[in-house]
Amino acid sequence: MSSRETLDPRIADIVIIGSGMAGLAAARHAHAAGRSVCILDKGRRIGGRVSTRRADGFTFNHGAQFLTARQPDFISACDSAQDAGALRPWRVAGRDAFCGAPTMRDLPAFLGEGLVIRQQVEITVITRDDGLITFHDANGPVARGRQALITAPAPQAARLLEPVARELAATARSAAYAPCWTGMYGFADQDMPDITGPVSADSGPVGWACWESGRPGADAGAAALVVQAAPDWSEAQLERDAGSIGEVLLAAWQDLVGASLPTPTYDKAHRWRYARVVRPADADAPRQTADGMIAIAGDWIAGARVEDAFMSGHRAMSSLLGINAKV
Ligand SMILES: Cc1cc2nc3c(=O)[nH]c(=O)nc-3n(C[C@H](O)[C@H](O)[C@H](O)COP(=O)(O)OP(=O)(O)OC[C@H]3O[C@@H](n4cnc5c(N)ncnc54)[C@H](O)[C@@H]3O)c2cc1C
Missing domain, CATH: 3.50.50.60 (FAD/NAD(P)-binding domain)
Known part of the structure; x- marks a missing residue:
């Protein structure tokens, strides 16, 4: 309508x-x-x-x-x-x-x-x-x-x-405002690295990341990961295309936590142009x-x-x- x-x-x-x-x-x-x-x-x-x-x-x-x-x-x-x-x-x-x-x-x-x-x-x-x-x-x-x-x-x-x-x-x-690039990754494989807690960092590509299954009341079955970039990094990469940002953020998260993930079946990045008030x-x-x-x-x-x-x-x-x- x-x-x-x-x-x-x-x-x-x-x-x-x-x-x-x-x-x-x-x-x-x-x-x-x-x-x-x-x-x-x-x-x-x-x-x-x-x-x-x-x-x-x-x-x-x-x-x-x-x-x-x-x-x-x-x-x-x-x-x-x-x-x-x-x-x-x-x-x-x-x-x-x-x-x-x-x-x-x-x-x-x-x-x-x-x-x-x-x-x-x-x-x-x-x-x-x-x-x-x-x-x-x-x-x-x-x-x-x-x-x-x-x-x-x-x-x-x-x-x-x-x-x-x-x-x-x-x-x-x-x-x-500061912007925020956010990567969203879904995996067919349920057997993910045993990292349940969120990751938080002040600088670098990764500002915050968490497995959705770690949230209270969430569906524990679906392996879904959200990675949010830190504000300075998001600002510097603001006009890049979403596809390349998704890859970079996932690689950065793996470097940060020392994990190696299979290729996601869902892989998208979202650009929040106005994310957090500075x-x-x-x-x-x-x-x-x-x-x-x-x-x-x-x-x-x-x-x-x-x-x-x-x-x-x-x-x-x-x-x-x-x-x-x-x-
Ligand atoms: C990636 C990210 C992570 C964050 N993390 C946290 C966190 O962990 N903790 C926390 O407390 N806060 C966090 N925040 C901040 C928090 O989300 C915001 O402060 C809050 O949600 C803002 O609410 P709002 O109503 O002011 O604005 P918004 O939620 O932006 O609502 C404004 C609405 O106006 C609508 N709108 C705009 N223009 C028009 C138009 N022309 N016509 C009709 N509708 C229009 C939009 O569609 C939108 O729905 C985060 C934000 C982002 C983006």
């Missing part, structure tokens, strides 16, 4: 761009406050960078690897997710680490339950008129709202905001327009982690709702 066919004639109280952690936190907050809220996201599936790819019988958590919960509102959401079985402690990744169960995407899927979310809708233009905000994809208008929250990664948010909220576009331009937005730059119609959120507002994204979305919505207004 095209986005035009799914056009909802109603005007939402709040339209949110992005079904990542920031957008979901904000939408849950608005929904709980009794507002009508609609999330639009260009991706195929919910969760943004908290993502899981299934291919050829393998499962790869190729975005965020784990998370921590240290702030009350996020702890509360994580407690609910744990009760529902969508999140589990993963001590091997850190003393207070959690991961989605059985996959990372199960966390955003849980958080999105009961919300209106339209995936595969890529917003290209935002306009304002008559006290309303209209969201357009390549074919025309797809949604209207009284207020808007933009949670796309900063460079993408800046492009959307420039015509309607130049001050927020400037805020977005003050943030910066410089959040200026602390004193505006987070919403003076009239309170448009606000911004995302990890780039507050930090670099899943929890930062969630808290940023929650705070931005508090501000839009006019309660607890401190962004």
